[in-house]
Amino acid sequence: MAGGLLVAVVLWAFTGMPALAIKPNAQRIGGAIIAGIFHPDWSYVYxxxxxxxxxxxxQTVAIAFAGTFISAIVSLPFAFWAARGKHKFWLVSRSGKFLLTAIRTFPEIVLALMFIKAVGPSAFAGVLAVGFHSVGMLAKLFSEAIENLDNGAGEAVTAAGGTHLDTTMLATIPQLLPEFVSNTLYRFELAIRSASILGIVGAGGVGTPLIFAISSRAWSRVGIILLGIVIMVTLVDFISGTVRKRLV
Incomplete structure (x- = not known):
């Protein structure tokens, strides 16, 4: 039953696609793209x-870092709002989860276009887009970490006469800090990839020269830009992964 349903969905998806057609000059254009990528413009490096x-x-790294850093701070109150078991009424946490889901539904490229209209084409628009979208993801991960928290330390602080603020600062935050940092670093890895393409719509970063190079068919420059993005993403993933392994 499930297999037949899957086949039906796949066939239905393909029925809406136009017939596959290859342009006469596709081979020439493809050859030019490949030749440019494998012969990058080294003079553009610096x-x-x-x-x-x-x-x-x-600039791309700065956009990703600033957006992630801001969202990590803003996400904390939203995480406590959405965490189950932290409120008397279940509707409070449900409303928080609904809000975080609504935030995550906006793609970063759409957010970048919206913020460009508000602040103009700039790296600041990229920071706002990355930061806004990251709040939805980080707050969700943070709230799940809070829900899985061992309440023993908090109960001990309360038994010693501590206030709710004491419990949060002395028991909750220290337990959650390693996971908070780990999730933030993971989000930073994703933000690097997002910031790499936000420049296509004018939100700063390496995406801006990339779209200009593609538009002018400067395939050698496209090649060196793609190579730079690969190196940047690889280095960030390696450094972030190493730090997260030490924390978790």
Missing amino acids: TGDGEDLVSTLL
């Missing part, structure tokens, strides 16, 4: 004018 590959990659 020119000193702030528009080179190194500068735009650093």
Whole structure:
């Protein structure tokens, strides 16, 4: 039954696709793209004018870092709001979870377009887009960590006469800190990938020169930009993964 339903869904999806057609000049264009990618424009790596590959990659990392850092702080109150078992009424946590789900439904590229209208085409729009979307994801992960928390330490603080604030600061936060940092680093890895393409719509970062190079068919420049993105993402993943392994 399940297999037949899956086949039906796949067939239904393909019925809405146009007939596959290859353009006559597809081979020539494909050859030019491959040749450019495998013969990157090394002169673009660093020119000193702030528009080179190194500068735009650093801007991409800065956008991802600032957006993730801001969202990690903003996510904490939302996480406690959405965590089950922290409120007398279940509707409170349900409303928090619904809000976080609503935030995550907005793709970062759409958020970037919206913020560009508000603050103009700039890296700041990219920071806002990454930060807003990250709140939905980080707060969800943080709330799940709070729900799985061992309440023994908190009960001990309460038994010693501690207030609710004492319980949060002396028992809850210290237990959650390693997982908070680990989830934030994981989100930073994802934010690097997102920030790499937000420049396509004018939100700063390496996506801006990438779309210009593609539009002008400067495939050698496309090749060096893609190589830079691969190196940047690989380094960030390695460093972040190493730190997370030490924390968890």
